Amino acid sequence: MYSASELNAAQIQAVEAGDSPQLILAGAGSGKTRTIVHRIGHLISKRGFAPHRILTVTFTNKAAAELKSRLTGLIGDDGGGVVSGTFHAISLRFLRRYAGHLDFPRSFQVIDADDQKALVKRLLKSRNIDSEKLHPGYLISWIEHCKHEGLGADEAPAQIWNNIDLRELYVAYQDELRRLERMDFSDLLLNVVRLMRDFPDVASLIRSQFDHVLVDEYQDTNPVQHQWLLLLCQEHRNLTVVGDDDQAIYGWRGADVRHILDFERVWPNAGIHRLEENYRSFENILKLANAVIQANPHRHEKALRTTRGDGKVPDWIVCNDEYDEARRIVGVLKQRRAHGVGWQDMAVLYRSNRQSLPFEAVLREQDIPYQVIGGVGFFSRMEIKDALAYWALLHRCADSLQLLRICNTPKRGIGAKGQEAISRMLADSDLSAAGWLDQVAEGRGEGPAKKLEPLAQLISEQRSTAMSCADLGLGDLLESCGYVEALQARGEIEAVSRMENIRTLQDFIETSMGEGLQVADFMDQAALLQSGEEQDVDEAVSLMSLHRAKGLEFDTVIIAGVEDGLLPHQRSLDEGETGLHEERRLLYVGITRARDYLLLTSARMRRAFGDMVYPIPSRFISRLGDDVLRREASVSQPQQEASYSTQVQSGRRVRHPSFGEGVILSMEGAGDAARVTVRFQQAGTKRLMLKYAALEEI
DNA sequence: TTAGTCCAATTTTTT
DNA sequence: ATTGGACTAA
Numbered sequence: 206m207y208s209a210s211e212l213n214a215a216q217i218q219a220v221e222a223g224d225s226p227q228l229i230l231a232g233a234g235s236g237k238t239r240t241i242v243h244r245i246g247h248l249i250s251k252r253g254f255a256p257h258r259i260l261t262v263t264f265t266n267k268a269a270a271e272l273k274s275r276l277t278g279l280i281g282d283d284g285g286g287v288v289s290g291t292f293h294a295i296s297l298r299f300l301r302r303y304a305g306h307l308d309f310p311r312s313f314q315v316i317d318a319d320d321q322k323a324l325v326k327r328l329l330k331s332r333n334i335d336s337e338k339l340h341p342g343y344l345i346s347w348i349e350h351c352k353h354e355g356l357g358a359d360e361a362p363a364q365i366w367n368n369i370d371l372r373e374l375y376v377a378y379q380d381e382l383r384r385l386e387r388m389d390f391s392d393l394l395l396n397v398v399r400l401m402r403d404f405p406d407v408a409s410l411i412r413s414q415f416d417h418v419l420v421d422e423y424q425d426t427n428p429v430q431h432q433w434l435l436l437l438c439q440e441h442r443n444l445t446v447v448g449d450d451d452q453a454i455y456g457w458r459g460a461d462v463r464h465i466l467d468f469e470r471v472w473p474n475a476g477i478h479r480l481e482e483n484y485r486s487f488e489n490i491l492k493l494a495n496a497v498i499q500a501n502p503h504r505h506e507k508a509l510r511t512t513r514g515d516g517k518v519p520d521w522i523v524c525n526d527e528y529d530e531a532r533r534i535v536g537v538l539k540q541r542r543a544h545g546v547g548w549q550d551m552a553v554l555y556r557s558n559r560q561s562l563p564f565e566a567v568l569r570e571q572d573i574p575y576q577v578i579g580g581v582g583f584f585s586r587m588e589i590k591d592a593l594a595y596w597a598l599l600h601r602c603a604d605s606l607q608l609l610r611i612c613n614t615p616k617r618g619i620g621a622k623g624q625e626a627i628s629r630m631l632a633d634s635d636l637s638a639a640g641w642l643d644q645v646a647e648g649r650g651e652g653p654a655k656k657l658e659p660l661a662q663l664i665s666e667q668r669s670t671a672m673s674c675a676d677l678g679l680g681d682l683l684e685s686c687g688y689v690e691a692l693q694a695r696g697e698i699e700a701v702s703r704m705e706n707i708r709t710l711q712d713f714i715e716t717s718m719g720e721g722l723q724v725a726d727f728m729d730q731a732a733l734l735q736s737g738e739e740q741d742v743d744e745a746v747s748l749m750s751l752h753r754a755k756g757l758e759f760d761t762v763i764i765a766g767v768e769d770g771l772l773p774h775q776r777s778l779d780e781g782e783t784g785l786h787e788e789r790r791l792l793y794v795g796i797t798r799a800r801d802y803l804l805l806t807s808a809r810m811r812r813a814f815g816d817m818v819y820p821i822p823s824r825f826i827s828r829l830g831d832d833v834l835r836r837e838a839s840v841s842q843p844q845q846e847a848s849y850s851t852q853v854q855s856g857r858r859v860r861h862p863s864f865g866e867g868v869i870l871s872m873e874g875a876g877d878a879a880r881v882t883v884r885f886q887q888a889g890t891k892r893l894m895l896k897y898a899a900l901e902e903i
Numbered sequence: 904t905t906a907g908t909c910c911a912a913t914t915t916t917t918t
Numbered sequence: 919a920t921t922g923g924a925c926t927a928a
Binding site: 266291292293318616618619623735774776791 | 904905906913914915916917918
């Protein structure tokens with residue numbers, strides 16, 4: 206039951222607003238989630254809507270889980286009935302029901318990024334398109350871009366790249382996916398839009414499921430998601446969206462801030478609410494946040510007021526390298542702990558997941574509990590994908606991709622040619638992977654399929670002796686088919702961690718089955734819950750990317766690697782202005798996660814790609830005054846920096862004989878191997894061998 | 904035709 | 919530093 210006393214006037218207005226489109230512009234820390242949760246509570250207990258007729262849409266699984274648990278906390282068990290999930294998860298729910306209309310079997314599976322890339326590579330190879338001429342990643346991002354815009358293969362604009370027709374490849378890619386009975390992540394969204402657009406009766410069935418739809422982080426919606434919401438809510442118009450244009454960080458996924466800025470135009474007579482009171486951070490943290498974000502143009506001017514005191518001015522320390530950085534950060538974490546802050550109330554945030562390694566090493570060394578959130582997704586690990594493929598075969602819901610994945614893992618003497626043959630046999634047989642394998646078990650396999658006979662027999666034996674679904678253990682199969690043995694042959698340290706992962710998966714399967722989840726539903730979860738381990742570990746420091754941190758808050762926040770090349774990321778520096786603005790918002794998001802204490806760090810040298818780079822402090826913070834950000838240099842001086850960088854310093858203006866004038870962004874390597882990255886005014890950004898570049902200072 | 908060895912490319916962020 | 923891809927020996 207909600208009580209208005211916990212809310213301020215603006216929040217109450219948003220919570221109690223009636224049945225029409227509502228836009229809630231909520232600054233960082235202004236109680237956004239609290240407001241959504243209370244609005245749902247109000248809809249259920251005061252307005253009498255049934256929980257299961259309310260839909261809340263979020264961008265990450267973590268946010269969906271968080272919303273649900275806060276809701277249960279507020280209104281009790283009713284909260285559990287509210288439908289809450291990511292755009293992708295909700296889409297999959299619809300498609301499981303109506304995929305038939307799109308000529309997909311309802312048992313279709315989702316394809317993950319790795320398999321998608323492999324598929325595109327195969328496609329390009331079969332057409333003899335060299336990766337020099339068309340990089341697979343480029344084709345994928347072009348297709349993704351079309352899908353984000355809501356354009357299917359038949360609606361995409363003609364696009365020629367190096368004489369290659371990209372649209373034609375898009376068509377071929379979709380054909381291949383259909384043949385494999387798979388959809389990629391973007392297809393989930395796009396296909397729901399097509400379903401609702403092309404089949405009015407299905408559309409009205411879907412629409413009638415919900416009375417109210419609420420969307421969190423609305424600034425991150427892309428055009429398909431926008432259409433998705435339009436189609437879903439056009440009748441009842443009960444759409445509530447919450448967002449903050451300063452926290453838009455998914456431009457690379459096609460998100461368009463205009464959706465939140467144009468909300469009133471798209472939904473006439475929408476109610477608008479502004480939450481500007483910040484309950485989270487000390488004044489000095491907000492001051493830094495504002496100083497950073499102010500440099501961005503075209504933003505809704507916002508006046509975030511804090512209800513808390515001044516607090517400490519955020520610190521910035523410059524470290525020698527990434528290990529020095531990790532040690533000093535861990536030192537600060539221990540200090541905070543001594544001040545009574547719990548481990549679970551501290552987070553280390555970084556731009557790129559690979560930065561987690563030194564922190565993991567130092568935290569482990571010092572016996573401090575930590576959890577890495579995100580990173581190499583649990584479900585994208587090789588051994589987990591293998592194990593899941595075996596498990597799917599055992600439960601007869603595997604498809605050809607899964608069968609092909611494990612047919613030679615462990616080695617069974619089936620190489621590339623053999624796999625090709627099996628793939629063809631499978632397609633010609635018109636059977637499911639499991640059905641086909643049954644034939645093989647009966648000795649009816651020919652050629653390379655014969656080599657699968659022992660595995661096929663193992664599976665059917667295990668199926669015939671199992672009393673129930675729960676008896677179909679994964680461990681037994683992996684053991685008896687030789688998978689475990691092959692894994693252990695690959696080296697001690699690696700094998701141990703991979704076995705641990707498989708054990709974690711087994712536990713996860715057991716818990717899920719115990720909760721009465723169907724096998725197919727579990728596979729869906731595994732497909733969408735890329736990272737796994739979403740449940741929080743008690744009493745542990747969190748390590749995660751800045752993207753993952755959105756929507757969360759901690760007493761102590763440390764943002765590591767605040768350097769040009771990392772934050773802003775090199776990629777965005779090459780892209781130009783819009784990218785840079787998004788990077789700045791990313792830093793803003795990070796800063797505003799902190800309640801009490803904030804520390805930024807940068808390093809003078811850092812290992813990347815195996816060799817050394819010498820970054821300069823991020824342009825976002827390098828010119829801020831000491832009153833906003835207190836800088837403390839590291840104690841010991843860098844050893845290697847002196848040699849070249851006294852002459853060639855980042856930020857220096859230089860002239861090149863053919864490229865003209867430019868600015869040095871960074872330097873990597875040393876001696877004759879040293880290379881500099883220079884952004885030229887005309888020629889763009891280049892990486893040059895320092896020895897041959899003949900740069901002169903100007 | 905397959906398995907093992909060596910070499911190259913490769914890394915932003917999430918579903 | 920890791921991982922997939924090409925090359926070569928069997």
